Amino acid sequence: MIAPLHAVVGVASPGLLAVVGVATLGASALLGLAFAAFVRRRSRPYLLIVAAFAALLGRSAVVGASALGMLSPTDHHFFEHGLDVVLVALVVAAVYYARTVRREVSAS
Secondary structure (H helix, E strand, O other), rough: OOOOOOOOOOOOOOHHHHHHHHHHHHHHHHHHHHHHHHHHHHHHHHHHHHHHHHHHHHHHHHHHHHHOOOOOHHHHHHHHHHHHHHHHHHEEEEEEHHHHHHHHHHHH
């Protein structure tokens, strides 16, 4: 029998809840700061970072839904790792876009 490493439906240990709670607070704070920076700068890289931090917060929501039994382990992994891909793609896009725009402005 294979023992699952994580994503056990309906299991909500105090340690897991504490870690997810801290992660949720941290992701929420980062999302708020990123949104404030976007409002101030109004540029595409800042918008991409806002979306990346929203994906990070979404990971906490996936863990919460899994702990409440709303997601199967398969769905948990699909959404969790799907959000990982989205997060990385958004950060890479933000850095690439920011560097491309700077080069275009410098070349003018």
